[in-house]
Amino acid sequence: MTTTKKTAKKKSNNSEGKYRKLIWKIMGAGVLLVFLIFLLASWGVFGALPDETSLENPEKDLATQIVSTDGVVIGKFFKDNRTPVQFEDLPDHLVNALIATEDVRFYDHSGIDAKGSIRAVAFLGTKGGASTITQQLAKQFFTDQVSKNKFERGVQKIKEWVIATRLERRYTKDEIITMYFNTYDFLNLAIGIESAANIYFDKPPSELTTVESAMLVGMFKNSSLYNPVRNPVGVTNRRNVVLAQMAKYDFITEKVKDSLQALPLGLNFKPQDHDEGIATYFREYVRGYMKQWAKENPKPDGSLYNIDSDGMKVFVTLDSKMQEYAEEAMTAHMINLQKEFDSQNEKNKITPFRDISEEEIEGIMNSGMRRSDRWREMEKQGKSEKEILASFKKKTKMRIFTWANKDRYIDTIMTPMDSLRYYKSILRAGMMSMDPQTGEVKAWVGGADYKNFKYDMVRTGQRQIGSTFKPFVYATAIDQMHMSPCDTLPNTPYTIEAGKYGLLKPWTPKNAGGGYGEMMTLKNALAQSVNTITARLIDRVGPKPVIELVEKMGVDISDIPEAPSIALGTPDVTLYEMVGAYSTFANQGVYIKPNLITRIEDKNGTVLYQNVPETRDVISAETAYVTLSLMEGVTQSGSGSRLRGTWRSSRMYKEVITGYPYDFKNPIAGKTGTTQNNSDGWFMGMVPNLVTGVWVGGEDRATHFGSTSYGQGATMALPIWAMYMKSCYADEDLDVSDGRFKKPSKISIVTDCNEYKNSNNGDEIPDEFDF
Structure with missing residues (x-):
């Protein structure tokens, strides 16, 4: 090889070496650069990074869960779900x-x-x-x-x-x-x-x-x-x-x-929106309860619990299956009832109202308009009253509630004032079911659709209770005078004179339909909801002892006057109060406050609250049992007898009574209630371990059926109770009682009228009164 070639090869090798070194230097620099970038990032040069503590315990908002008694999460409160x-x-x-x-x-x-x-x-x-x-x-x-x-x-x-x-x-x-x-x-x-x-x-x-x-x-x-x-x-x-x-x-x-x-x-x-899902009204009540509880029970460091982000668990008494059955029963019946109500109002010129003047209707509509969300929002925007009023007369696109389809909504065009009147035509309902021995509320349906009707008819809504108040009068008479269901009183007109109980004029109540007769047993009188005999009883015991009784049973008496007319159900009472009060009869005379929340836990499972039942003795076990015996007569031969499958009526009427015939065989104590002009329909039904109340009516008392056939509690409210109980009995896991009410070991009041007749030396009671 010549010297020139050797020199060229050496130069070539040196060049390649330089390039290799350069590449390695570049790669090394790249690696160092990446390492430096990572190092700088870890030091926070490019912005703060979470420290070790936040990595161990990342701060994330956790939803608070509402857990039913059967272990189902029925709802949540959350900022982030x-x-x-x-x-x-x-x-x-x-x-x-x-x-x-x-x-x-x-x-x-x-x-x-x-x-x-x-x-x-x-x-x-x-x-x-x-x-x-x-x-x-x-x-x-x-x-x-x-x-x-x-x-x-x-x-x-x-x-x-x-x-x-x-x-x-x-x-x-x-x-x-x-x-x-x-x-x-x-x-x-x-x-x-x-x-x-x-x-x-x-x-x-x-x-x-x-x-x-x-x-x-x-x-x-x-x-x-x-x-x-x-x-x-x-x-x-x-x-x-x-x-x-x-x-x-x-x-x-x-x-x-x-x-x-x-x-x-x-x-x-x-x-799982707050407006949707199961038990929406109940969940909203629990939300209010939890907010108040959080204010009164701060954390150890003095800060307040946040129900939307602290990940607590609220264990409630509701049974998810029973709640579903209650909501299904209400929906099934209200679809039929609303259809009939709309049909009967087709020729009603002032629909959905009855028995009031145009001036009264205008007052109702103006009041509804000023209470509406639209009015409040426009006021917040600084709109004048003139501008707001004008907006209620302008047609606009809107989605409204309906029972007519499965989605429960229809898109339409109407004025906001027309929509207000439309919603006045939608019948409302409420239902609550409770175990009388524990106070545990098992089902709570505050209305037909929470998204559109947020007013809770269980805890908040007060309505006239009609004849469902009468058992309190009978219970007072039994407690004070030791009366028997087989005792008789004359079913004749009765007058309480002016001056007595502060009356300004004589009070002479009339029986529904104006019917009178001769002597009638207390059992039959309550079964037939006879006003004259109830008036005689409250005159014997006085209004005050009756009011004192219902107060001990958890009813707010602040607006109940000491007047004999309360015997016929003039007071306004909530479903929550009524179910609690009736439970006293099924719990041997002991009132137990309705219990909704059993315990509250923090996100770590630490118990923050444990419920302690509130109870008090109200009446003797004997009085409670005798009153139950009276109310059993309501479902055996009175206004609740359609529960037995013996009721007969027109085909169209039966279509409204959803699910009929019910054909219950087990002991049931109950009472229907119908207020004046058929504005409110009630049914209170009891079996040994479950007391359930149902109310149905319009938002305004002027919204009602034109006849008692459809407007009575036995038609408006009782079918919901019946379908709910049918579902409960069909579910063997629920163990809802179908036996007899517990009889006290010692009882001196005769409830068997055959036995009563024998103990009175054979004095006969008319056959129609013999139960």
Whole structure:
């Protein structure tokens, strides 16, 4: 080799060496730069990072859960609807679906997938990204929304890498997966897998199937785009991609994949909005209770509990099944009743009102207008009264409630004033059911539809109670005068003279239908709701002892006058008070305050409140039992006898009495109530371990049926009780009693009228009064 060639080769080798060194220097510099960037990011140069404590205990708002007595979460209070679950609550196929779709090397990397990152850079993301589950968790937990600025997004990405590596050092893989599922927003107020499983499939995460798990995991790509409520086709396609990924990585077989991809989404959408779902009125009552409780029971550090974010559990007495049966019964009956009410008002020129003048109607409408949300909102906006009034006469698009279709809504165009009048025509209802021995409220239906009718007719609504007040008068007479159901009084006109009890003029009540007769047993008198005999009884005992009795039974007596007319049900009382009072009879004379909340726990399971029942003796067990015996007569031969399946009427009338014939065979004590002009219909029904009250009527007393046939409590309210009890009896898990009421060991008052007749030397009682 010549000297020239050797020299050239040497120069070439030196050049290559220099290039290699340069490349290594550049690569080293790059590595150092990346290391420096990571170091600077970890020092917070690019913005604050969460400290170690926040990584250990990330501050996230947790929903407060309302848990029924049978262990069902019936509602939540939340800022963010998030309820954490443990890894053990996540089925294997849910975890597998996530790993197969989002990060198949999850268990092999330390937060950053180097192989995936190189691939993403090499192919510019066309063959998939490189974001690991841990990085996605870091993004969810600790960084703001993704910036559109490329530089800022780059900085955010670096932060995510730093935080991802910290997360991997701090937590196990299972804990990271659990946090990821607990924090993702699945839309429709479903934050976290627990809320998502319940909202989309009405089940806890542990019960999710493979195909359901695949749908939810598919939403991780973009829940706004893959919203199963609004985009079922797109969500189905995305779900099938997840199933394909599971098959690709051998989590399921090809055959299983094909069969699952052919299935529909199978949504069972149960929104957890405050206005929707089960027991909405009850939940709102609990919300008010919890807010007051939080004010009166601060945390150890003096701060107040926040029911929307502190993750408490409120254990309530409601039974989710009984609540469902109650709501179903009300809905079924009100659809039929409303249809009949609308039919009878087709030719009514002042519909939905009756028996009032145009001036009175104008007063009702003006009052309703000024109480409306529209009026309040426009006042807040600074609108003048003239502008507000004008807006009520302008037609506008609106969605209104209706019983006519399953969705309960129709879109229409009408003036706000017309919509006010329309809503006045919708009949209202309320129902409460309670265990008389424990005070536990098992069902609470404050109205037909909480979203449209927020006024709670269980706890807040006070209405005239009609003849359902009469048992209190009879109980007072039994307690004071030791009267028997078989004692007789004349069913003839009766007058209490002016001056007595402060009366300004004589009071002579009339019987419904004007019927009178001769002697009548107390049992038959109550069964037939005879006014004249009730008037005789209250004149014998006086109004004051009756008022004192109902006060001991939990009724607010502040607006009940000491007048004999209360015997016929003139007082306004709530369903809550009435059910509590009637429970005294079924609980052997002991009043127990209705119990709604058994205990409250913080997010760690520490008990913050434990209910202690409030009870008091009111009447003797004997008086309570005898009064029950009287009320059994109501369902044997009186206004409640249609419960026995013996009632007969026209075909059209039967169609309104939903579910008839009921054909109950077991002992039932009860009382119907109908107020003047058929404005309010009541039924109070009792079996040994369940007392239930139902009220039905219009928002205004002028909204009512034109005849007692339809407007009485036996038609408006009793069918709801009957259908509810039928469902309860059909559910063997509920153990609702069908036996007899407990008889005191010692009783001196005769309740068997045959025995009574023998004890009175054979003096006969007319056959129609012999029970």
